[in-house]
Amino acid sequence: MTKTPPPVILTGDRTTGPLHLGHYAGSLQNRVALQHTHEQYLLLADSQALTDNAHDPEKVRRNVFEVALDYLAVGVDPAVSTICVQSLLPALAELTLLYLNFVSLARLERNPTIKDEIRARGFDRDIPAGFLCYPAAQAADITAFKATLVPVGEDQAPIIEQTNEIVRRLNRQIGRDVLLEARALIPRVGRLPGVDGRSKMSKSQGNAIPLSASDGEIEEAVRRMYTDPGHLRASDPGRVEGNVVFTYLDAFDDDREAVAHLKARYQRGGLGDMALKSRLTDVLKALLGPIRERRSELKRDPDFVMDVLRKGTRKAQNLTAETMAEVREALGLFDLRAS
């Protein structure tokens, strides 16, 4: 009996800043859980980060290392997961350029994710061409690794649809399935709100708790956390929905029963924000303490981290170059070995 090879997951992060609790809840936790049952590739997406940070490559460079630290600190195990640097994989650039010939400008402009992000960044027609092209680059990433599962937020699902369109178009032209379709793995837990209650935790909005937060920073962040503005005295009944402290407890407190009791007491009246926040502070300290410690240990051993990146990138170089060669051959591009 031959063993079925494990499904391949491609995931990763733009290297524009260190990761935070939102990443932990939305993706990092999952990666640590999935790495033993799946073949997992983590892409340090510095090329993609450059599509809207070309003016600041230093930030993008520096954060390749920082994000790698985050991965290792939360428990991504380089013995089973492959961590690699996107800009050092030339086959991804080759596949991207090739795929751009199979996508119309109109189709890229119609992509809802791109549309939203163009709006959010205030780009309009001044959008860098590379930014507009990034759905083709993501199709290259996904297919180069032969990934069939791509963990993404719901808002990124159109990227997977765009990838599969390219895959189908190439496979149809070639006449066999050289490329694999992928499907989005939408995380069970929704997106973690920022400490201010805004929908998205984000460093640039100043509402994030970084994975490297100290105990003091955790206390401070929880202290200013958004609860129920109508809940003025401990004895008042309070709202649980939209109360960030409860959202975080739901996400990180393993004692589900205790959280259920707290919710009931809060809604009835008789539980003050201070007591509630004190519990969350303890939970987050217990969660982030070991991550922070591991992170600073790793930071003191850059050789180890660089070695992980070297090995992972080399493995990814081989794998993605192999895919590019298969696509070249299947499409019938010029081959110097022939005669």
Add this chain to the structure above:
Amino acid sequence: MTKTPPPVILTGDRTTGPLHLGHYAGSLQNRVALQHTHEQYLLLADSQALTDNAHDPEKVRRNVFEVALDYLAVGVDPAVSTICVQSLLPALAELTLLYLNFVSLARLERNPTIKDEIRARGFDRDIPAGFLCYPAAQAADITAFKATLVPVGEDQAPIIEQTNEIVRRLNRQIGRDVLLEARALIPRVGRLPGVDGRSKMSKSQGNAIPLSASDGEIEEAVRRMYTDPGHLRASDPGRVEGNVVFTYLDAFDDDREAVAHLKARYQRGGLGDMALKSRLTDVLKALLGPIRERRSELKRDPDFVMDVLRKGTRKAQNLTAETMAEVREALGLFDLRAS
């Protein structure tokens, strides 16, 4: 005394069909002349050909070899000129993707060459994204080879302007001249008209004389060549301007004095089209005969041709990868060698 290195020329052709007399007059002749005083790279531009031929990669592949045959047949000497295959140079794809971050969508759309070609091909918004992006790809080609001279037709001059904009933007950001600006080398002779008198000789228009034309094909092409529709009898005065036979004689007949005499006689009256065409037929047979012969010799020795392409492509791979590494370092992208 150290020798100043010769200026670097980058030139090449999209591999969509074998070359014809128009290419010979407009560029091939020049390349043969320039190769001894310049460092010359000839790019078999199969990646660029795919930007509007993604549906027919077989045509693009086949013509890599055909165009290489044309180069060698007209006298491009692989001992001094480097002939290489574009799609086998991953650094060009890497540089293209990088440059796309430094060009806005609006700027690409404003490019007059792109605008004309979109119109000519009837693309509109259905334009393949890769086609829209090709000015960035040409900037990658030119800068990767550190070329400072790029022989192009007048209609392609905006591509050089776009390249130099990218060069200046990167150099400014980096703070030193890592990339070189290039200038267009506009050929002295204008574009050769088709045998039907239309402005451009083109295989797809059916008005071209291929470099591999047989004597019979040359005779036939000259027979149906556009002269002066008002010149009915040999004794009538005829027009020289717009008369394709004279345009070709100007381009290919080395006996300038004899051509001047013929023009005078034709204008005065007393020289028939038959006699005139007979001279051009002889001139073209003398020009194309040896090219055709050399071409068919080379076609019988594909190993030699493939070896030229292997060596040229390997040299170009090293050179372009070196440029990519310099740009990476200058921009400060992530480096696995650091720690």
